[in-house]
Amino acid sequence: MPADDDESEWRQRAQKYIKFGTVTDKNVDQLRKLNLAIFPVRYNDKFYSDLAAAPTQAYTHLAYFNDILVGAICCRIEPQEHPAFKLYIMTIGVLAPYRRLGIGTQLLQQVLHACALEPNLQELYLHVQTSNQDAIDFYKRFGFTTGEVVKDYYKRIEPPDAILLHRVAPFPVLSKEEQPARY
Numbered sequence: 001m002p003a004d005d006d007e008s009e010w011r012q013r014a015q016k017y018i019k020f021g022t023v024t025d026k027n028v029d030q031l032r033k034l035n036l037a038i039f040p041v042r043y044n045d046k047f048y049s050d051l052a053a054a055p056t057q058a059y060t061h062l063a064y065f066n067d068i069l070v071g072a073i074c075c076r077i078e079p080q081e082h083p084a085f086k087l088y089i090m091t092i093g094v095l096a097p098y099r100r101l102g103i104g105t106q107l108l109q110q111v112l113h114a115c116a117l118e119p120n121l122q123e124l125y126l127h128v129q130t131s132n133q134d135a136i137d138f139y140k141r142f143g144f145t146t147g148e149v150v151k152d153y154y155k156r157i158e159p160p161d162a163i164l165l166h167r168v169a170p171f172p173v174l175s176k177e178e179q180p181a182r183y
């Protein structure tokens, strides 16, 4: 059997082990450890306390493989002229051994779905390190377009420059069948 078929069969079989959940006071420390393992940037205590205390958990999701935390997407609401707001994706990450199983896709799709349900939300955006072509390609698959390069956006990593990516409404809705399993 060609390698491609093996890979898609493994990906298919893996789906039954993948489940999603929300951030709470109880698991936010696990999220901190996950992000430390994935990102070259260290996020401060406020980053995590704000996530756990957010008024809605619709824009931050945790991904589990066989009940082990392996990925997360973390977003922040940015108020614009009332009642409009933007959503900023602070991080999306999946532990390396669990990549290319569709977990990143499902994390982002759940955020896009939540955006589709919120008429006051017109734009979703984020910064990506200019060298992170994998992430840029990943976002382009979901209709994000690249914008300006922000020089020296990052303080302690090389290269320090970031590229802006954004996507505007309408956002795709997940049908009931497409919505992934959750705790």
Ligand code: COA
Binding pocket: 038, 090, 091, 092, 093, 094, 095, 098, 099, 100, 101, 102, 103, 104, 105, 106, 128, 132, 134, 135, 137, 138, 141
């Ligand atoms: N190279 C090229 N394309 C890639 C890719 C890579 N390394 N990783 C994902 N893609 C594209 C592919 O088209 C892929 O579809 P395919 O596997 O059918 O070809 C598609 O994105 C979806 O991949 P998926 O399996 O859903 O994503 P993932 O679970 O592997 O997670 C990231 C993607 C970006 C979250 C993951 O690579 C990651 O955690 N990277 C490190 C952290 C990071 O850079 N985050 C972004 C900046 S905050």
